[in-house]
Amino acid sequence: MRLLAWITGLPLAVLVAVFAVANRAEIHFDLWPLPFGVDLPGYLAVLAPLGIGLAGGFLLGWASGLKARLRAGSLRRRLDAAEKTQSQA
Template identity: 50%
Template sequence: MRYLTWIVTLPIALIAVLFAVSNRDVVTWALWPLPFTLEAPLYLAALLALLAGFLAGGFIVWNAQRRHRRRARRESDRVLFLEREVKEAQARATAAEKRLAELSRPVSGAGTGLPVPAASATTATTVH
């Protein structure tokens, strides 16, 4: 990508320099209703006009992309919010699993290896 920039920039710079050297005649700039006039080299007038056009075009494109940048910013904020929600949900799930493990631990003395007595069946005696 860096080489592509140089491949494009160097010829444009060379053309601008050649244009400036070839067009050194002085021109007078005047804006009709205003009494001001300015004398400057022709190359300066042309290059300033190109620069103004470039900046105006850049501003128009930047302004046209405003809604896309706004949407991307909103979606980025939404992603951050959802990631935070996922982390909080994972923390709650971990805490719940920890509490469940604590509650399902055997009661003191029950896990000693002694047999746990089975529920005895009661027999009813009948009176005659």
């Protein structure tokens, strides 16, 4: 599994680095309801929302499985307690 992570992660990191180097030009974003704008490098304007979306998706996926993980932990503790009392009897 670790090898698969390296095989996919390393080329992806190289692609992100090449993208960042190729898109260093400044982009001006007007934040419409606000009276000012922001100047960002082009790569940051693309990669920052991508990173925020990935982090948000990870957190939502983790949170959606939280109830099942808590229930599994509770059932495991009950099973361990039942096995312990069974072995004592």
